[in-house]
Amino acid sequence: IKDMAILSTGEKIENLKFRKQLEDKLKREQRKLSKRFLVAKKSNKNLSESKNYQKQRIKVAKIHEKIMNMRTDFLNKLSMDIIKNHDIICIEDLNTKGLLHNHKLAKSIADVSWASFINKLEYKAKWYGKEIIKVDRLYPSSQICSVCGYKDGKKTLDIREWTCPICHTHHDRDINASKNILAEGLRIRQAV
Ligand SMILES: [Zn+2]
Structure with missing residues (x-):
């Protein structure tokens, strides 16, 4: 989870450092959201009528979006760098489908990032006429x-x-x- 990618050149590409901070913030705001959910329920309010709940819901959504945008930018740049500088790219074919069912937030974000990274590498390789070879994860x-x-x-x-x-x-x-x-x-x- 610490490194996004490790290259045979010895280069280690660290995961986004600011991600952890945002993820902690996300957790905090999500907890607040569930509290507001309970408050609305207790007072027999419809969720759509609970202004506090709705305000918090939008706040959580915005953090989600921010994290997603940062990750997409980071993965676009990283895959572009690799594709530009190499003609043949060999990668380990990780079983991301199996990994996606992980319930730990940090881990599951890392898994989704990995799948999306491979996807970006693959279509950019096609655009630029580069070759991707997958090595069996076994x-x-x-x-x-x-x-x-x-x-x-x-x-x-x-x-x-x-x-x-x-x-x-x-x-x-x-x-x-x-x-x-x-x-x-x-x-x-x-x-x-
Ligand atoms: Zn040896």
């Missing part, structure tokens, strides 16, 4: 040493760095994985 990109090819086995998510026991290269988990995804994508491309 490909063990985090397990393989990108330097010597040794398969080190599964790693829990808390392991962010590791050292290959064979060639002794010290890896950043995600950058190593992205190098493997690039190599695997190019291999698939050759095989087709």
Whole structure:
């Protein structure tokens, strides 16, 4: 969730920093909204007649819209940068459909962002005649040493760095994985 994308060049693209602030604000205002909902109910008011509720509803909607616009801008710029600077882009084909059912707000926003990011990459690739290769999400990109090819086995998510026991290269988990995804994508491309 901290990083939006990790490139095989070693570049980590951080998620929007201001997002957290806005999300906290959204949570606060949503709580206020549900309180006003209860107040309206208690006084047997129709929701459409409750001015306080309606005012708060619009406030929440505006924050939603602001978050969405910021995210769209960010993803448009990021996908454009990647498409402009690369001819072949290999990506991990994450199972976003499964992820979309996550109930945690931050996590589900990250998942929606990811799906929308891939979508933007794909249509921009078409516009600019670039190639996108998807690597199966079951490909063990985090397990393989990108330097010597040794398969080190599964790693829990808390392991962010590791050292290959064979060639002794010290890896950043995600950058190593992205190098493997690039190599695997190019291999698939050759095989087709
Ligand atoms: Zn190695």
